[in-house]
Amino acid sequence: MRRLLPMLALAAASVGAAGCNEYHYYDIDVTFNTAAGQFAGINEVSTIQVLVMSVTGADSDVLQIGPNSGGLPLQTGAHLGIFEFSTFADSGQLNFKIDAYDEDSSANPGCKTGEGTKTINASATITVMETMTINKIAPGCVPDGT
Amino acid sequence: MSPLVPFQKWTLRAGIAVALTVTLTVVSFPRVAHADLGEEPKSSSGGAQVEDADKPKDGSLLEKKPADAAVQQQAAAPQVAFYEKWQFWAIAGAVVVGAIALIWGGQALAHQLNGGDVRPCNMDFKGRCFGEGQ
Numbered sequence: 001m002r003r004l005l006p007m008l009a010l011a012a013a014s015v016g017a018a019g020c021n022e023y024h025y026y027d028i029d030v031t032f033n034t035a036a037g038q039f040a041g042i043n044e045v046s047t048i049q050v051l052v053m054s055v056t057g058a059d060s061d062v063l064q065i066g067p068n069s070g071g072l073p074l075q076t077g078a079h080l081g082i083f084e085f086s087t088f089a090d091s092g093q094l095n096f097k098i099d100a101y102d103e104d105s106s107a108n109p110g111c112k113t114g115e116g117t118k119t120i121n122a123s124a125t126i127t128v129m130e131t132m133t134i135n136k137i138a139p140g141c142v143p144d145g146t
Numbered sequence: 147m148s149p150l151v152p153f154q155k156w157t158l159r160a161g162i163a164v165a166l167t168v169t170l171t172v173v174s175f176p177r178v179a180h181a182d183l184g185e186e187p188k189s190s191s192g193g194a195q196v197e198d199a200d201k202p203k204d205g206s207l208l209e210k211k212p213a214d215a216a217v218q219q220q221a222a223a224p225q226v227a228f229y230e231k232w233q234f235w236a237i238a239g240a241v242v243v244g245a246i247a248l249i250w251g252g253q254a255l256a257h258q259l260n261g262g263d264v265r266p267c268n269m270d271f272k273g274r275c276f277g278e279g280q
Contacts, residue, residue: 021261023279055277063276071272086264086277 025127026085026120028053028096032078033135039078039114046073047142048114049104051134053083058092058122061085067104089122096120098132102140113140 032038032045039045049067054060063083066072071080087094100114101107116134202208228234257263264279 020259023261023264025265026277053274053276059277061277063274065272065274069272070274082268082271082274084267084271084275084277086275086279088261088278 021088022090022124022126023086023088024090024122024125026087026094026096027127027129028083028085028118029129029131030080030083030098030116031131031133032074032080032100032114033133034078038136039134042074042076042078044136045078046075047102047140048100049073050101050107051080052099052101052107053085054097054099055085055087055094056097057095057119058089059085059087059094064107087122090124092122094120094122096130096132098134100134102142108141111141113138 030051032048034041034045049072050064051066051070051072052062052064054062074080083098085094085096096118098114098116099107099112100116101111102113103111113136114134115137116132118130118132120128120130261279267273267275267280
């Protein structure tokens with residue numbers, strides 16, 4: 001028993017030294033900008049076939065949705081919905097960027113028509129809610145339908 | 147004055163001489179010395195040397211005792227293999243169960259230390275979940 005207790009204490013210290021990982025979630029609510037000079041309502045928003053969400057900084061990952069998945073193409077409105085990014089990072093900066101393409105086969109750079117960015121300070125908060133707006137930056141490959 | 151030595155002095159010297167003579171005689175003869183120490187003088191006859199003087203003359207003392215017979219019986223009994231004993235299987239089972247529990251518990255602990263299970267993706271997110279654990 002006298003030998004067991006120091007061993008248990010050592011194991012506990014090792015566990016404490018190793019630390020515990022904890023998930024943090026960043027929920028990014030994405031909306032297309034349909035203001036004047038931006039996407040021309042649902043007629044143009046519905047031409048968006050592919051979105052690529054990338055994260056750099058304290059953590060990194062990439063997610064592509066579409067065509068015909070993840071809510072694309074939008075049928076009504078300009079509100080796409082939430083992207084949820086999970087990470088163990090609780091410090092530093094997370095740089096979110098989303099690229100919108102209106103070409104239905106892949107993320108063809110020549111068909112990039114919209115972009116949105118958001119920088120968030122990573123913290124110990126379990127769930128961070130943020131919004132992101134995709135602005136129109138180029139004509140893309142598909143007429144806007146107006 | 148008489149030229150003769152006084153009787154008292156003569157008697158004392160004679161007594162000392164006699165005592166020395168007797169002492170030297172006793173010390174010079176081992177048999178006598180041993181006898182004085184309480185040992186039996188060994189017999190000079192050859193046949194008596196073969197006999198074991200320590201052997202008890204009572205025959206019942208030489209018979210095997212019951213305890214000796216029990217030990218002999220136990221030794222003569224067939225030895226049971228270790229794997230045929232229930233204690234072996236009880237210990238082996240406990241070791242196996244303990245090892246499995248240790249491995250499973252270690253993996254579960256490591257998983258929890260690594261954040262455990264990631265939160266399931268909300269149905270409303272339509273699969274737009276990514277990052278660690280996804």
